[in-house]
Amino acid sequence: MKVVLKDLVKDFKSADTVAVNGINLEIDQGELAVLLGPSGCGKTTTLRMIAGLEQPDSGRIYIAGRDITDLAPKDRRVAMVFQNFSMYPTMNVYDNIAFPLHAIKMDKKEIDRTVREVARLVNIDQLLERSLRQVSGGEAQRVALARAMVRRPEVFLMDEPLSNLDAKLRVQLRTEIKRLHQDTGTTFIFVTHDQEEAMTLGDKIIVMNRGDIQQVGTPHEVFFSPRNAFVANFVGTPSMNMLPGSLRIEESGRMFAAFPGFELELPRRFAAGLRRMSSHHVIWGIRPEAIKLVSGPGDNCVPGVVELVEALGSRDLMFVRVQDQLFGVIVDALDSLAVGEACHLHFDGAHMHLFDADSELSLLLDEKAKGA
Template sequence: MARVVVKDLFKRFGKVVAVDHVSFEVKDGEFMVLLGPSGCGKTTTLRLIAGLETPDGGEIYIGDRLVNDLPPKDRDVAMVFQNYALYPHMKVYDNIAFPLRIRKLPKEEIDRRVREVAKLLRIEELLDRYPRQLSGGQQQRVALGRALVRQPQVFLMDEPLSNLDAKLRVYMRAELKRLQRELGITTIYVTHDQAEAMTMADRIAVMNEGKIMQLAEPHVLYHKPANLFVAGFIGAPAMNFLDASVNVRDGEVELDTGVFRIRLPRSLSEVLVRAGPPSEVVFGIRPEHITVSKSPIPGGYQVEVFVTEPLGSETIIDFKHGDQLVKVRYPGGFEAVPGEKVYIAFQLEQAHIFDKKTGNAIV
């Protein structure tokens, strides 16, 4: 087991800066997720740690060893890829045994370790089958087995579940998480799926354009996003953003979105005034933090329903704000026809306010 430290890591491909001065530390036994949109540098970061790419700057430590100059096979890491290509002509047993045979381990030890891993992954009955005789989830477990059997110090996983159908993916999430906790192997896991990141991670590094935008525990990213990027990336449906100008009068702050005048409660006003508010901000409110009702709400606003999206356990209600759609999440069913007038209110204690210019959170 080992911690992983990345210091000021930098990597470019020609003109493209793929990893832009990234630093983080993964604690011993921790499940760290790198999360971000396509092309933000997640895979490159992972490949640098594995030794499959050479950095243009920075340092990588595994345990207490600087590994920059070590070849992949000496880094004691195992990587699981999105395309976990098993050897089709080999049975499950031989697929898992393969990395140990390369290392020329004694036959008895190979057998013991393959069976141990198969038991752990609950694929003991599958050892005699060929990959084509397995379901996607079973194949994925075999691929994990092949990585696990080496007993690496660090697990690197690049979107290992993305080839599975939605239902199996959710199931395997829980399986993988349990397994990682049980084995306590330091893991760095790459995904662009925020729900996957939120449910699995001890901590998440949210990346954009080669940089880390925020690194924190899932609940911190959700409740205290450091900037507009993180606020918009975490949570589904995404946080609503309304541009607003700031009016301060007698220490009280009112935001004007052009449609709504939002009087902020004292607690938010104080923070904003103390920060010396910019004239233009972005008001952020999650769909679950807007109350909706068919009868007037004190301090609320009347809006026109654009469309409702019933999901069974909840209903997403959309209304227009200028040419923008605002989404409201209502627990349970909510019947309304397009054009119907309803009332909404913002749960302002849950609101976020960002500096429009820098994108950084003020509240």
């Protein structure tokens, strides 16, 4: 079902919770939306307000057109999976899954049928008779998933359900959640601080920081067209190289970003944005993957020295010093250089990002998108 948040506010006065500053958001029927942001950005508070575990100070929440802002959690037809395994330790796996069905007074046979069906769906049908002491962390989270699914909710809410699991299980369960989403066609809202998780799972990513939505877009959009410097920096590992610089425009119309000791020519696509700027201060950025190692000097090439190399498997992350700046550069492991070697870095204009240093907004935004 479609979920709509309208001017949702949770203010600082409410102890224990992170503030949310009046956010507006629409999540479409059947979408897997990911709320992404650092801890304390308000993503969990937002999710808990949708679940009804937190009461907003103002604003409304709609599910399928129904205003649920004042409903008790139990009446919202949502299900939630929590970060720490919220199992009921006095019950076995079967009773844990059946528990939500007892609330709606379903008859025993029907409960049994539903529990077994859902357990099969998340591959725990062989664990049903076990006590919770006998299940592992990954299995416990599957039980939580089964328990969430058993009432066929209209919206699934997931609050960092994978972050207490080890890396391998995390990836495995991530795939299963994705599959579950495809099979059920239900709306999912997934909260995480892990941008890789967000990228792989989400149809739509909502990047949040300090109680505000920074950007809403597809994984592709938030990665390749970050709306502001925060999104550019937060999304992507290793993170984008970003440095403050000043703008220099020649009479011929060529534009340069000047840094201490070197300058780089900016592509034409920034022209419109640059004309609107009131100052000359910009934040320039480029992703580590977009920097090329070249053999000699050339346009937009600067000399540097390798200072540190981290192996990432098939690729290496090199840190290259250029004047005062340290650039992260990702290269194929076979092309990697040794510490202390000199090299030339080439910055391709097509991969450059540019932000207004005052507003931190991308210079590629057109005028009306700024207000969004």
